[in-house]
Amino acid sequence: MYGVPRAARTSGSYADAVTATPEPAPACPSPPAATAPPSADPPLWRDRRFVLLAAARTISVLGNGFARVALSFAVLALPGAGPGQLSLVLACQAVPQLVFILAGGVMADRMSRSRLMIVTDLVGAAAYAGLAAMVLTGHAPLMALCALAALAGTATALFSPAMDGVIPLLVPAGRLQRANGLLRVGMNSSMLLGLALSGVAVAVVGAGWALALNAVSFVVSALLVRGLRLPARARTGSSGWADLRDGWREFAGRQWLWVVVAQYSVVVAALNANAGVLGPLVAENELGGARSWSLIVAAQALGTITGAGLAARIRVRRPVLIAVLATFPLALPIALLAVRAPVPWIALAMFGSGIAADIFGVLWATTIQREVPEAALSRVSSYDWFGSLAFAPLGLLIAGPVAARTGVGPALAGCAALIVLASAAALLSPQVRGVRAPGPAPTGEERDECEAEQPR
Structure with a gap:
């Protein structure tokens, strides 16, 4: 039965509590069967398959950093193109990421996850190669750009759940947090580098070649993932719809899971409204323009690298509680933007939020x-992705009209308040406060002392 607190599953009956029979001495702890003692674990960077996965993600994210800027400039360079055409192309890329994410989860649990990652990488490569070819040849019909952008978004939707499911197949349970932290350090550093160099690349070689570089990064990622060689999954007789329902039961049966996803559906919408519309408006009108906004965004990116490195090392007993508490600082830079604080203060707050x-x-x-x-x-x-991103387009859609009606400052203050209120509401869940991480494996000395104390 899912969602039952651990205390309810492990506590004894009333009769057990009042019996006069003495309890046997507790057994000595032993290391978890799935993991070796910490001293016996080699560094993750010596694990060939983990290195292949980390390299694949780092290279692919670097290419995506180029593509974000290159695609925008490629569309805006079209004859007669403007913000409306750019919004249409970006929407065609974003909508499939939400629509097909659940199908990606079902597929990843039915076949080899590494094989699905390879296929979707190659589909993404084909999409960006097509975009590059149209831009370089000067023949880029808007509808064709939309179609290829949708194909790239679909590839991302099918890739993400498979990626999330691959990591536990490569890394023992006791090292998952460090593995996730190291992967994020690489990806965040790569994204920062890609965004920093993308403008230079577009200016020097043009948007078409920058898109072609992203296509190459997808091919390299596919070749690296091929080295993982994860086995095919056992075939089941169930349908895709049945698998989707089973996944929903796993998701909905854990209160801490759906509560935090509901929290983040609000948080992501507020963050999107700030990053996509309201923040740039304040920067343009009152903080000095694009240069100030670039400094603020760069500070946040540096913060994500620092945060991932820190998270790889910290050990907490209640990870979901700490994760929810870590959401509150995300409201601070938005609140500072609302009151037009000095740029250095906003940048410092953005670094902390990262x-x-x-x-x-x-x-x-x-x-x-x-x-x-x-x-x-x-x-x-996939349900986590779907729920967390469900209101993300809505945040972008209503941010402008709300700002026009109430003013940018009150709209930003509302975004900050939504983050605080959603996070505070998540803390009301007993499971959010109660989920505990497994304790560290006992050392050899601790086991020897325990065994010496056992009755003969």
């Missing part, structure tokens, strides 16, 4: 990988 965001991300991903059965992990991950 740290907090990746502490949340690492603890959250690790807890799901530990608590959810591996056979259903990708489906549960």
